[in-house]
Amino acid sequence: MPAPEPVVSELIELLSLERLEDNLFRGQSRDIGTKYVFGGQVLGQALSAAQATVDGSNGERRAHSLHAYFLRAGNIEAPIVYEVDRTRDGGSFSVRRVTAIQHGRVIFFCAASFQAEEDGAEHQLSMPEVPQPEDIAPAPGVPAEVMGTLPPKVQRWLSRRGPFEFRHVYPRDELNPPKRPPFQQVWFRLSEPVGDSPELHRALLAYASDFQLLGTATYPHGISYYQPNVQMASLDHALWFHRPFRADDWLLYSIDSPSASSSRGLARGQIFDRQGRLVASSAQEGLIRVVPDAEAASAVPAKD
Structure with a gap:
């Protein structure tokens, strides 16, 4: 298999944490054009840390769920330390609690x-009927004359070539958004093939799952x-996580916002393979x- 492209290799490196102690890890941060550390980065790194503490002594166990809270905005310029608590190792399940710390604060x-792995009853909802990703044209770039009018961070976000490809079934002009019903379908995949490690593919999906999701709650409001x-x-x-998958093959993200x-929006997503x-x-x-001006929007979001 050829070596992954630099943007893919960088993401894999980002999810490959430095082990400081048995239950202590350090991850680097990356500026991808967001104001603060991208939430998907923290999700993927936290899952990587948890997975690194689940060994084979009780048989092979794979992550099936993750529940997280973002408490403070992360600093792009600083690493993040992840402390894992081995909360429980039972007969069939293991639970890990992961705390992310930056500058001494959670x-x-x-x-x-x-x-x-267990056998049992199985069912699922059907995948929406949508065009295949090959039948959807990639999103056009932002014209230079428009790009020049945007804030530097937005320019960086829109002009970068990230590790994931996205094909929107119903594209929306994010710079001049119309009011639309709160749902969307997006095909996505890692832009280059990677290895077969299920743990890596889960961490990659955790990273990618933060794209598109919350934005769906803005659709009815333009x-x-x-x-x-x-x-x-x-x-x-x-x-x-319901079933095995590969993050480097096309996946359909079907999202709605009920x-x-x-000042809070809720969004739900279902991820299907081809x-x-x-x-x-x-x-x-x-x-x-929606705040009075750009200066207010650039402030650290208050969650107190």
Whole structure:
């Protein structure tokens, strides 16, 4: 297999934590154009830390769920330390609690549950009928004359070539968003093949699951993260792994937002593989504020 492209190799390195002690890990941070550390980075790194503490002494166990809270905005310029508590190793399940610390303060925590492989009842909802990713044209780039009018951070976000490809079934102009019903379907995949490690593919999916999700709650209101007077931040995130998958093959992210109120929006996602198998589900609530001006939007989101 050829070596992955630099953006893919960088992401794999980002998810490959430095082990400081048995239950203590350190991860680096990356500036991808967001104001603060991208939530998917912290999710993927926290899951990587938890997975590194689940050994084979009780048989092979794989992550089936993760429930997380974002407490403070992360500093892109500083590493993050992850402390893992080996909460429980039972007959079939293991639970790990992961705390992310930066500058001596907790910025995030999550619980991850692992299960030994078992047979049992099985069903799933059907995948929506949508065009295949090959039948959807990649999103066009932002014209230079428009890009030059945007804030530097937004320019960096829109101009970068990230490790994941996205094909929107119903594209939306995020710079001039219309009001639309709160749902969307997006095909996505890692842009280059990687190895076969299920743990790596789960960490990659945790990273990617933070894209697109909360933004769906802005659709009925005709606003977006790119607008200078809009302030958005993830409050929590849940992820369930149902069936094996590969993050380097196309996956369909089908997302809806059932509610927004009190400056919070809720979004839910179902992730299907190309064969129509439901491989994962997600949910997230986030802060969505329309503030007086760009200066107010650039402030650290208050979660007190």
